[in-house]
Amino acid sequence: xxxxxxxxxxxxxxxxxxxxxxxxxxxxxxxxxxxxxxxxxxxxxxxxxxxxxxxxxxxxxxxxxxxxxxxxxxxxxxxxxxxxxxxxxxxxxxxxxxxxxxxxxxxxxxxxxxxxxxxxxxxxxxxxxxxxxxxxxxxxxxxxxxxxxxxxxxxxxxxxxxxxxxxxxxxxxxxxxxxxxxxxxxxxxxxxxxxxxxxxxxxxxxxxxxxxxxxxxxxxxxxxxxxxxxxxxxxxxxxxxxxxxxxxxxxxxxxxxxxxxxxxxxxxxxxxxxxxxxxxxxxxxxxxxxxxxxxxxxxxxxx
Ligand code: NCD
Numbered sequence: 001x002x003x004x005x006x007x008x009x010x011x012x013x014x015x016x017x018x019x020x021x022x023x024x025x026x027x028x029x030x031x032x033x034x035x036x037x038x039x040x041x042x043x044x045x046x047x048x049x050x051x052x053x054x055x056x057x058x059x060x061x062x063x064x065x066x067x068x069x070x071x072x073x074x075x076x077x078x079x080x081x082x083x084x085x086x087x088x089x090x091x092x093x094x095x096x097x098x099x100x101x102x103x104x105x106x107x108x109x110x111x112x113x114x115x116x117x118x119x120x121x122x123x124x125x126x127x128x129x130x131x132x133x134x135x136x137x138x139x140x141x142x143x144x145x146x147x148x149x150x151x152x153x154x155x156x157x158x159x160x161x162x163x164x165x166x167x168x169x170x171x172x173x174x175x176x177x178x179x180x181x182x183x184x185x186x187x188x189x190x191x192x193x194x195x196x197x198x199x200x201x202x203x204x205x206x207x208x209x210x211x212x213x214x215x216x217x218x219x220x221x222x223x224x225x226x227x228x229x230x231x232x233x234x235x236x237x238x239x240x241x242x243x244x245x246x247x248x249x250x251x252x253x254x255x256x257x258x259x260x261x262x263x264x265x266x267x268x269x270x271x272x273x274x275x276x277x278x279x280x281x282x283x284x285x286x287x288x289x290x291x292x293x294x295x296x297x298x299x300x301x302x303x
Pocket of ligand 1: 053054125131134163164223224262263264
């Protein structure tokens, strides 16, 4: 079956088949990108939530391919602060640009945007829901390390609110990965999501301790507690600092086990881990560029 991406949106990892995911990873791996592939094309970045890596790496990918970028990173500066609704903003921006990259605090915002946009929409994070290009970056990093994706991935931290966990879970499930879950009380992955991931092909196991997860993993995927998603700040204070990955903890890990984190980190990975052979979170940052180049060229139909 031919994989066709031209003109499509990228909203959720749910809707990508295993074959389509492999197609994107292979395109990124080939890195046959040239500096004028997207010459004359314009990408809009509409960021209604803070971002460092996602916005800058999309901009870097676009500019390295010869494209142009417009957008905003502070919604207060856009007409939304005058009361304009998201659909009018998207309809307007889709008149100017060839592709829209949207980050929004509301779940479902990217889907809504895709419905009213005439050009492809890429979801760069919608609330606690999805962040597909981060998941593709994570899958790419795992495949480069282990040569396969049916590995054991320990997911540590905020499994309730982290959209990166949800997206990566959907991606890994399609490859039959084993997911070892460990989180502070109250931040567990919902039963609904666990069941969905199992239905998609994952083997989901809840670990009774972080040590159990570390010992059995090929990949340790650590996440930040998503403070901004807590309805009650008191609830955040109860779990703040509940886990911390240190070089001592990693001594029990299997040879070849690597530590990933979508970043930003707060205090969940001690800086001493950066100097160990396990750390791969800055590799992820680097890997996000070929992935976003691949996604942009595929959706814009130039490869
Ligand atoms: C993540 C996000 O925005 O979901 N950051 C990112 O894009 N790399 C993770 C986070 O904010 O914790």
